[in-house]
Amino acid sequence: MKNETILQRIREDLQKHWDPKTKESTKRFFKESVDSYGVKTSLVKDIAKQYYREMSSKTKAEVFSACSSLWASGYLEETFIACNWSQRLHRQYHPNDFQQFQEWVFRYISNWASCDTFCNHTIGTFLEMYPDHIKELYKWAEVDNRWVRRASAVSLIVPVRKGMFLAEVFHIADILLLDPDDMVQKGYGWLLKVASQTHETEVFDYVMKNKVTMPRTALRYAIEKMPIERKREAMRK
Numbered sequence: 001m002k003n004e005t006i007l008q009r010i011r012e013d014l015q016k017h018w019d020p021k022t023k024e025s026t027k028r029f030f031k032e033s034v035d036s037y038g039v040k041t042s043l044v045k046d047i048a049k050q051y052y053r054e055m056s057s058k059t060k061a062e063v064f065s066a067c068s069s070l071w072a073s074g075y076l077e078e079t080f081i082a083c084n085w086s087q088r089l090h091r092q093y094h095p096n097d098f099q100q101f102q103e104w105v106f107r108y109i110s111n112w113a114s115c116d117t118f119c120n121h122t123i124g125t126f127l128e129m130y131p132d133h134i135k136e137l138y139k140w141a142e143v144d145n146r147w148v149r150r151a152s153a154v155s156l157i158v159p160v161r162k163g164m165f166l167a168e169v170f171h172i173a174d175i176l177l178l179d180p181d182d183m184v185q186k187g188y189g190w191l192l193k194v195a196s197q198t199h200e201t202e203v204f205d206y207v208m209k210n211k212v213t214m215p216r217t218a219l220r221y222a223i224e225k226m227p228i229e230r231k232r233e234a235m236r237k
Contacts, residue, residue: 003066010051014077017043034111036076044077048084060092064100071108079114086122095130109147112183119151124158134168141175150187163198170206182217189221196225207234
């Protein structure tokens with residue numbers, strides 16, 4: 001079956017399952033305007049799984065092409081399906097796939113939910129497989145786009161939970177340290193918080209070294225999981 005036919009059926013299903021309360025509540029999670037059908041996330045996951053059965057016989061290029069169409073729609077639920085499908089192909093990732101992933105980040109991500117869902121999982125898994133590409137995140141951290149800069153940090157969340165890439169965490173935090181955007185501050189603060197769960201002393205020392213200049217939003221995120229004594233010391237002016 002053609003991609004276009006499958007995508008049309010997906011969109012019809014999403015429209016059929018829309019819920020006015022969900023659509024209204026979705027607006028409260030975002031400062032920016034976000035297009036949404038108003039479908040509960042659990043249902044979106046079910047729809048992604050259901051239609052992936054039909055996509056699983058297709059080539060990776062065909063699935064990625066369908067993902068591009070889903071991303072281009074701008075609808076939150078369709079981006080979640082694209083994220084789901086690209087992650088399902090992780091055993092087929094090749095170094096050259098980074099260019100496709102980067103294109104989706106740069107062209108289509110326009111809110112924290114799509115950013116975090118895609119970067120935590122698809123890009124995080126890719127970087128575990130091909131860590132040489134982490135240097136590309138350093139470039140993202142310098143881009144004049146808040147979501148690309150946030151992506152530079154949150155792409156390492158899942159690998160860092162496993163204790164990986166501590167030096168790279170600090171390098172990205174250094175680049176983003178004085179970023180004025182609160183969504184970027186929350187992104188790298190979250191990354192430091194996750195790193196603290198396996199490298200608490202190292203992250204605490206980093207926070208103490210930079211606490212005078214680090215935005216309070218980032219600082220609070222970074223120390224959230226630390227013992228109360230360390231929290232007090234980090235927050236003390």
